[in-house]
Amino acid sequence: MTETVGLLGYGRFGRALSGLFSDAGIPHRVHDPKLDEVPPKLQAGSLADLASRSTVLVLAMPVTAMHDALTSLRPLLLPTQLVIDVGSVKVSPVQALATVLGRDIPWVGTHPLFGPASLARGDARRTVVCPNSLHPEATQRARALFERLGCEVTEMTPEAHDALMARTHVLTFFLAHGLVKAGVGKGIPFAPPSFQPVARLEEYARTEVPHLFNVVQSENPYAREARAELLAALTELHQGLEASAKAVRSPTAPPALLDVRQRIDQVDRELVSLLARRARLVRDAARVKSEHGLPFPDAEREAAMLDTRRAWAEHDGLHVGSIDEVFHAVLRLCRDTVNRPDEEP
Incomplete structure (x- = not known):
């Protein structure tokens, strides 16, 4: 299939991407609020003009602007077109794509891992594509487009992508x-x-x-x-x-201290077992959320959960600030488990 690209955004990355399209012989037009900065032969005077000329629409703009841009673009789109974003993060753009376009218009999240500087150096080009179950065919179209630009394409979930990028x-x-x-x-x-x-x-x-x-x-x-x-x-x-600079030899621990340390070790072993159990439950929750198109992680749920844990800590006489750090670490551990499905928690 021969694609015609409509590029929304002509900032530094938009310019670089436009250059790659030109080098690859991929016909494309560009729409940008600063239209006078776009070469005349590439200009699309309006979103409607751009949409009517394109089979693929590429959102090359700040992540924070994507939802509004998609909302403006949505009435102009047909089910035969494909919409992709090229943002540096993937969870929030994919949520915006799913919310605004849903099942009606094919879409897929992507992240080209290159920019003007790396292109100038001649670095290898790689692009991450995030498949979605609503539009499986969109992944293949996006893959084919980036492969024409000389990219090695890797597929991963938005969550796995953002965890790796973090x-x-x-x-x-x-x-x-x-x-x-x-x-x-x-x-x-x-x-x-x-x-x-x-x-x-x-x-x-x-x-x-x-x-x-x-x-x-x-x-x-x-x-x-x-x-x-x-x-x-x-x-x-x-x-x-x-500590190394000021180190002094510690005296041999008394028997009573050794006994307490052994009991602490036993409690820690129980804590690790409980963490493994929690991680399995979070993996189950993530699977259910994925099946129902729900966000993972859920910032509102985590905030409410942390409030409850603080209350528990205060009731038991524990330092509330420290319990925050503990549960942030627990959340990170469970997310890492979800994003490494081949490992047993």
């Missing part, structure tokens, strides 16, 4: 901005070769699309846990180094 893309942005904020490398006369990866991260933060940092950090439902996990690991590393 521990790669999210942390890369987070570290890069942290390095810039800390002034790392600023004003130094020279640096050893080991500093080069750090310098590249710093440069990455200075040259990225301005809105992308906030989108990647705020729209990915796993970002907060990933940042917290990294900060906890760095804090533990720092404290370990501090």
Whole structure:
């Protein structure tokens, strides 16, 4: 099938994608609020004009703008057309696609893992496509389109994608901005070769699309846990180094202390068994939600659940702030179990 693409958005990534379409000989038109920045031969003067000329509509815009754009586009679409997004996160865009287009208009979420800088370097191109049960044929059309652009295509769920990006893309942005904020490398006369990866991260933060940092950090439902996990690991590393510098030999523990430690170990073993049981239940819940098109994770449910756990902690005389940290870690553990279906909890 020969596709004709309608590109909504002509920012940095939209321009790069348009260039790839041109190089691949894929006919396309572009609509953007700043239409004067679009080459005249590619211009579509309105959404209606763009929709009428296209078999595939590509949303190349900030994630926060997608729902409104889809709502405006919906009355112009036919069941033979395909709508895809190219956002850096997938859970929230896929929810918007499902809500606005549903079963009537084919859609699929995608994430091209490249941008203007990586294209300029000649890096390998990869795109993630997130199949959905409402429109299985949409996956094949999206795959064929990106393969024509020279991409290796990987299929995964929106949740698995965002969990993976939280521990790669999210942390890369987070570290890069942290390095810039800390002034790392600023004003130094020279640096050893080991500093080069750090310098590249710093440069990455200075040259990225301005809105992308906030989108990647705020729209990915796993970002907060990933940042917290990294900060906890760095804090533990720092404290370990501090302790090593001041280390003194501890005296042999008295028998009464050894007895208490053994009982603590037994309680911890029971806690691990309970966590495994909880993870299995969450996996069952995720399966049911997937069958019924319900969101996973559910932010409102988690917030209400945490409120209840705080009340329990307060009743039992536990520190409420600490119980928050504990249950955020429990939620992360259970999500990781759901996103690694080949492992037994």
